[in-house]
Amino acid sequence: MPSYKLTYHNLMGIAEPIRFIFHYVNVDFEDNRLDHTDWPSQKDNYPWGVLPLLEEDGRQLSQSFTIGRYLGKKFKLNGADDYESAKCDEYGDALKDLLNECRNLFFETDETKKTELREEILSKQIPKYCGKFDRDLVNSESKYLVGTTPAWIDFFVAHYLEFLETKIDEKFLKNYPKLQFFKQNIYNLPQIKSWIETRPVTPW
Ligand SMILES: N[C@@H](CCC(=O)N[C@@H](CS)C(=O)NCC(=O)O)C(=O)O
Structure with missing residues (x-):
């Protein structure tokens, strides 16, 4: 390995669903978290000047969805x-x-x-968007968006639903019962549940 x-x-x-993937497959990884005060001086050392960065035996890969997809293929x-x-x-x-x-909302300062x-x-x-995720889950033969077992994208969708609940409306998923059930299923996977119970408490 x-x-x-x-x-x-x-x-x-945007790194948390990548952490979910590592925990789900039970593969060790170094969860390296930079102190924000160090970031400005370190930024230029990273390939695109942003994070996350995955290193696999020292080989570097950027872009959170690309990393998710890559690990999806690997695992x-x-x-x-x-x-x-x-x-x-x-x-x-x-x-x-x-x-x-949704992006403008997160940067708007005028109440x-x-x-x-x-x-x-x-x-x-x-x-x-959620209406369509919900529709596809109604038509799915499993609890997941693709196929019959969790795929890398399930961890991304579940994580960002939690993000939208936290940042926009904690109750919005009640209008999308299948999507709500889907998210609960991902969060209740034993490896994910155990990670969430023990992970460092950090802001979003
Ligand atoms: N499209 C990139 C976005 C990366 C990104 O914008 N990362 C932010 C944190 S969420 C960052 O490192 N910002 C620090 C900076 O721009 O100095 C991805 O999905 O990985």
């Missing part, structure tokens, strides 16, 4: 064939579209504008 080192800020952020969490592998990518791209459409943006996200963007 290669040696793995995952470097990120001391946050859950056989990437669907049963090329089509299922592409479906993982499709859900990944749709998830990124949803997050992009009135924040309320307007939040309402718009809840009435437009969330139904547009």
Whole structure:
């Protein structure tokens, strides 16, 4: 087994679903968390000046979804064939579209504008994307988005649903029962549950 080192800020952020994957497959990795005060002086040492960075026997890989997909392939969490592998990518791209459409809210500082943006996200963007994830889960023959066992994208979707519950509305998933059930199933996988119970307490 290669040696793995995952470097990120001391946050859950966009690295947490990668940590989920390592814990789910029970593969050791160095969970390297940088102190934010050190970051400005270290930023230029990283290939794209951002984190996360995965190192596999010293070989570097950036971009959180690329890392997720790569580990999915390595650990056989990437669907049963090329089509299922592409479906993982499709859900990944749709998830990124949803997050992009919510992005302005997270940077808005004006409280009135924040309320307007939040309402718009809840009435437009969330139904547009979560309605479709929910529909596909209704049609799925398993509890997962792709195939019959967890795939790398399931960890990403579940993690970002938790993020949206925390940042936008803790109850929004009740409108999407299958998606809510899906997220609970991922969070209740024994390896994920155990990691969540013991992980460092950090901000998002
Ligand atoms: N598309 C990249 C985004 C990476 C990114 O923006 N990382 C942020 C943290 S979430 C970062 O390291 N920001 C520090 C900086 O820009 O100085 C990915 O998915 O990995």
